[in-house]
Amino acid sequence: MSSHAEQVTPRTDVSDGLSGVMEPWHQEALLKAGALQNAIFNSANFSIIATDAKGVIQIFNVGAERMLGYAAADVVNNITPADISDPQEVIARAEALSLELDTPITPGFEALVFKASRGIEDIYELTYIRKDGSRFAAVVSVTALRDDQNEIIGYLLVGTDNTARKEIEAEQQLLGQRLRDHQFYTRSLFESNIDALMITDPSGVITDVNKQMEALTGCTRDELIGAPFKSHFTDPKRAEAGIKLVLLKKKVTNYELTARDRGGKETVVSYNAATLYDRDRRLQGVFAAARDITEHKQVQAEILNLALYDSLTRLPNRRLLNDRMGQTMAASQRSGRYSALMFIDLDNFKSLNDTRGHDVGDLLLIEAADRLKHCVREIDTVARFGGDEFVVMLSELSVENSESTAQAGVIAEKIRAALDRPFVLQGRQKGTAENTVEHQCTASIGVALFSKRDASRDDILKWADKAMYQAKEAGRNLIRFYEPTA
Numbered sequence: 001m002s003s004h005a006e007q008v009t010p011r012t013d014v015s016d017g018l019s020g021v022m023e024p025w026h027q028e029a030l031l032k033a034g035a036l037q038n039a040i041f042n043s044a045n046f047s048i049i050a051t052d053a054k055g056v057i058q059i060f061n062v063g064a065e066r067m068l069g070y071a072a073a074d075v076v077n078n079i080t081p082a083d084i085s086d087p088q089e090v091i092a093r094a095e096a097l098s099l100e101l102d103t104p105i106t107p108g109f110e111a112l113v114f115k116a117s118r119g120i121e122d123i124y125e126l127t128y129i130r131k132d133g134s135r136f137a138a139v140v141s142v143t144a145l146r147d148d149q150n151e152i153i154g155y156l157l158v159g160t161d162n163t164a165r166k167e168i169e170a171e172q173q174l175l176g177q178r179l180r181d182h183q184f185y186t187r188s189l190f191e192s193n194i195d196a197l198m199i200t201d202p203s204g205v206i207t208d209v210n211k212q213m214e215a216l217t218g219c220t221r222d223e224l225i226g227a228p229f230k231s232h233f234t235d236p237k238r239a240e241a242g243i244k245l246v247l248l249k250k251k252v253t254n255y256e257l258t259a260r261d262r263g264g265k266e267t268v269v270s271y272n273a274a275t276l277y278d279r280d281r282r283l284q285g286v287f288a289a290a291r292d293i294t295e296h297k298q299v300q301a302e303i304l305n306l307a308l309y310d311s312l313t314r315l316p317n318r319r320l321l322n323d324r325m326g327q328t329m330a331a332s333q334r335s336g337r338y339s340a341l342m343f344i345d346l347d348n349f350k351s352l353n354d355t356r357g358h359d360v361g362d363l364l365l366i367e368a369a370d371r372l373k374h375c376v377r378e379i380d381t382v383a384r385f386g387g388d389e390f391v392v393m394l395s396e397l398s399v400e401n402s403e404s405t406a407q408a409g410v411i412a413e414k415i416r417a418a419l420d421r422p423f424v425l426q427g428r429q430k431g432t433a434e435n436t437v438e439h440q441c442t443a444s445i446g447v448a449l450f451s452k453r454d455a456s457r458d459d460i461l462k463w464a465d466k467a468m469y470q471a472k473e474a475g476r477n478l479i480r481f482y483e484p485t486a
């Protein structure tokens, strides 16, 4: 070719080399373009695979060689991109596209380029299989290559290695799963707890509950969350004070409250609670666990009842009397008022037991206790001392001895008269039918006045006992006052 001819017929095909006849700027531009094309085709960062219209690989760049482990010579004019793709994915893609586009698509190369062949932009994820059989995730962008008449002459598949992104995704998925597992575990712990659990914000508004808390209040989780904690208890002020105490002390144990469910059923609960913080140690609220102690309370009350009350008459026993005497003596000390202790022993009670039986005797003791209670004020104490002996303690009499003696005398006489009335008892002796027994019973009463700390409890009981014996000796059904000088 002459240099002249080259000058008049400049060529644009970079692959044919540059003509020495071009303008220098034009030559430079073409060189630049050629260098760029080479750089693209030799880039190791993405694979460029160009095929003919049937899918047979025509161009396989350096990136494709590096990513897939094949040399261009291995694949060019030899295989299609479907041969280096995961066959299962190719089948799945063909099925999905067939459904989506409502046309049968062959699970081969067609599945990889069908959309592009219809002019639809197509970027998808695909697993490529390397020459050594190992696999990697790729994102593939497909373009149909057309000639001047717009006829498809091939396809361009540009792929980037998606492994790193996939790994991050897998890691995120694992973290997400771990988080869900942890949340499930925490929830299980919360729900499987035998206590009614609750979390409130610092103002006492419920933010979470477990099933036991729903059962305790008779309200659903949705009803409880957002509601003030205090409104589910018989004493809302005490409930509110409980939350404040936790916030103040960070931890509160055995705080008793009575929950009331929406049906009105009450349950005595004991709360253990502590303040709750987030990861930055910012106060979130209060975590509280309530245990039903209704039964425990009942047992406690029964034990206390057995320990302090007489099982037959339900009157305070000697121990409780002793306690009350201590309180009355302390009150006397403060007020300067007298109190009185009466020792009451039924007269000839043994004969009733012997003639009518022990059960009838019991009935009389119960009735006698009832009559005694009706003779005194609320603040006074009627106790059973044992057998047929009762003790009545009158509190807060006068500050004057004589007036107190008169007041005690009036009550003692009231008691004597009350017990002097005939007892009508519905009795049943062993092996016999129920029968009504009428019994005339009297009592001997000894009275001792006391005030300040001039004597011990035992002393006072002895004084009253002594006076009672004087009444017995004097003929029974009588009242005698203890005379300190006597």
Ligand SMILES: Nc1nc2c(ncn2[C@@H]2O[C@H](COP(=O)(O)OP(=O)(O)OP(=O)(O)O)[C@@H](O)[C@H]2O)c(=O)[nH]1
Pocket: 312, 345, 346, 347, 348, 349, 350, 351, 353, 357, 358, 359, 360, 361, 362, 365, 386, 387, 388, 472
């Ligand atoms: N039914 C019944 N009898 C009891 C009970 N505890 C004690 N007794 C009986 O009460 C009687 C008490 O008798 P005493 O106070 O000693 O004698 P008494 O017949 O009342 O005669 P005086 O006290 O001297 O007037 C005894 O027979 C005891 O067995 C009880 O819980 N029930």
